[in-house]
Amino acid sequence: MIASEWIGGGGILVLLALLALGIPIGVGLALVGGVGLTLLLSPEAALIKVGVITFDTISRYELGVLPLFVLMAHLCFAAGASRDFFDAAARFIGHRRGGLAMASIGGCAGFGAISGSSLATVATITSVALPEMRKANYAPSFATGALAAGGTLGSLVPPSGALIVFGIIAEQSIGKLFAAAIVPGITQALFYIATIALLCRLRPELGPPAARAPWRERWPALRKIGDVGLLIVFVIGGLFVGWFTPTEAASVGSVAALALCWKRGRLTRVAVSGALEATLRTTGMIYIVVIGALLFATFISVTGIAAMLSNLVAGLDAGPTIAIIAMALVLLLLGSFLDGLALMLLTTPIFLPIVHQLGLSPIWFGIFLVRTMEIGFVHPPLGLNVYVIQGIAGDIPLGTIFRGIVPFLLADFLHLALLIAVPAVVLWLPGALA
Template identity: 60%
Template sequence: MIYANPATGLVGIAVLIALLLLGGRIGVVLGLVGLGGLAVVLGPEAALIKSGVVLIDVLTKYELGTLPLFLFMAHIFFSIDASRDLFDAAAKMVGHRRGGLAYAGIAGCGGFGAINGSSLATTATVGLVAYPEMKRRGYADTIASGTIAAGGTLGQMIPPSGALIVFGIIAETSIGSLFTAAIIPGITQALLYAAVVFILVRWKPEIAPAGERAPWSERLHSLGRIWEIVLLIAFVIGGIAAGFISPPEAAAIGAAGALLIAAMRRKLTWNNLFGAFHETLRTSGLIYLIIIGALIFSVFVGVTGLADGAGALVQSLGLGKIGTLILLGVILLMLGSVLDGLALMLLTTPILLPIVEAQGLSAIWFGIFITRAMEIGFVHPPLGMNLYIIQGVAKDLSITDIFRGVLPFLASDFLHILLIILFPAMVLWLPEVLA
């Protein structure tokens, strides 16, 4: 095995990045580069055998059932306009305050993120509801677009999160513990965004004027539209955190509960039901392909010794624990500016996870850390997918204006990821308490 060395791994990564930048499908590219690399290192027959083992192992994982069930729940809620109801309730409660609709946008993103688990979907659906309302109330373009673009990233962190499910599978760690670990970072992230809004509207009051106070009858009516959704999400997340239901069981309860809520609202039509099935199957198939490709690529990286070599290199720098983690954060943020979020996670996990574990931190902490870096990539140019989604919602805005609006929130993101590095207990305390 003369090619089983870190240099071969680096060549594989260079080929992978080049193919991704040329527009290759992430799952296909990961699998083909991993399979090709294994063929070079181990030989074609051994490469096919190892890849086949990975394929069977993934498809027989019990935990993998979590993903399509949560996706089905999200698509059912999407069909009954849950995002509109969540934003409307928040707007009725705080919309009369200066910057109130911006707070409501963050709350709406957090609530729909807990249902959907996707940053892009959260940004798009809440943006379609919240942005026109902010503009109607006289909000400046910067705070209206920036709030929704940044708030949309909560969809990746607040459980149940698709990114955390994928990480749990490829890192072979507990999805339930990842969901529990994400609760405090998700809440503190939302609070930091709210703090940014608070500072901006105190600095420039004209960018977010106060509105009319909704009567309590309207507030109670809006809360009546979301109580069952909030109760279901609280039960699903709380049940996982408390440990009395597993993530697959919670996902099944969530999917059944979403169907019940849709039926109660008389929106469980054949079109909505089959639309949810179609989107769930399509998205699940794509993600399964990505997971299988990522694990084949991970085996290739392991065989070349690249992860061990990278760990030895970082250790030789003598940066210490905090310095090493900050360096990894900088690397992730740099890669996140040119790579899709999921590509970033799947490419770097097999290389960086051993380095993090060598610093005395667990895969649980790294899962939250890398998901946070992924989120920042959604609002960081040149990719910044959330920025382009907002541009699709607000066609009169240039991408430059949207980026100007998201800059203060991006600063709070950098502060938040630094706090996660300096205070790992933000991530690890709750899983340890509830274990």
């Protein structure tokens, strides 16, 4: 009989092959997990296991947080909040060298708090910010590099869809994950802004100053984001201080976003039906992915691969830091050809038991994983954010965008090193709110 570890290793290779062939990640995970359980257990036992996991997943109360936050995001889109954060930041700092690039980072952070998605963030802010940077004669590589890097904030800033999925798979508190993401999200944005400031100091022609906006234009732009900002602070703040559970916070957010549409005069049948349709489409995709991920995680657990790797790490006696650096290198390597969600769902069942074995916090690991996943959105050859920008820009070659990303990748690696060296950056706020 073939050892279960060999079956597990073969399953991982098959999954990678399926993803390379373009099979949807949820389908690939479910297929490998289901077939693997059939080989390890029996067809009858595997069928029962698949049915139980599917039913338990769909009926989980906490999974309701996903479609509700997605609905909140789409209602905010319908309310016309997509460009407001960039406009406000551009009015205040656009007249400085690199100011529009810094404003795009601020816009990505603000919009990421609405969308929870890196790709949605980079697509929206690029469509707004890139024409403005072109008018100001920004270097194409510099402008697109800043946008690609800033877009990754959408995966980390709460309410992050990636953190919600991780919390469900790893059975961790979504509220604690959101709290843990606040400080890393702020420091990540500051690292990008510092990179922009340094580049423009060394080469001022990269980001020439735009026209200074008068104060009579600045305050209206700031007031325009006031309602959306209050919505975000109320929902996320209420979650942190214990007013709401994550699902209740998402429910309150959806109702508040509906009121926002009404306040802005955008509450129409077309807008609401469009938001509901987009929510159902996105939620259906995410549910398939989560079910597939849990099936794959069960398969990996049964094979004993995770336990074998945990024992191997413990046997090496290399220490948690060396083990985490090794994980980071594997994640960055896999991120070269896997999209972020696929990377998370493939590696979480393998790495999480090792994290427990090393005595590290699963909350910290969730932020570390998402942060490493974000780097995959911009580094070659996959770099999904780059392809989104190139699709919007059209005339800017991919090579130009990738060259512009290099300084921001260095900032990413420094920030990742900070999270590894100083775990308190992640764990301080959840501990303070506990």
